[in-house]
Amino acid sequence: MRVSTLAGDTVADVLYRHLGQDNDELEKAFYQLNPEITQLTYILPAGIPLTVPTPQPIKPKQVIQLWD
Template sequence: MSTIRSRDGDSVALILWQQMKRDDDDAEEALYRLNPGLEQYGPILPAGLEITLPELTDKTPAKVVNVWD
C-alpha cells in the first residue's frame, strides 16, 4: 500500500483516477475502508490529508457483445 497527501480541491474520484486509473465503486469502497473518517470532509478534500491507497487487482473489462455477430 502506498500513501499520498491530498492537494486542495482533490476529490476521492480524482485521486483514484490519477493514482490508480480507476474510478469505480469497488475502488472507492476500498479507499474509504482504509481511511476511516475520510467521508467527514465531504466531496472536496482539503490539502494535506494523508490517504492510504488500496491495492486492488485490475478490473477485467466487460465483454462487449455486438448484436450483429
C-alpha cells in the same frame, strides 16, 4: 500506498491520479482504508494523508459468438 491530497481534490480525483481508474469497488476499498474521510466535505483540503487501495486485476468477460 500513502498519498496526500491536493487542494480541491475529491476521492475520485485521488484514485484516478494515482491508479488511473475510479470505480465503485475502488471507492469502497478506499473508504474502508480511510474511514475518517467521511467526516470531511466532498471537496478535500490539501495535505490530507490517505491510503490508496491496490486495484484488483479486471477479469475479461468471455465473449460468446452466436455464429460459432
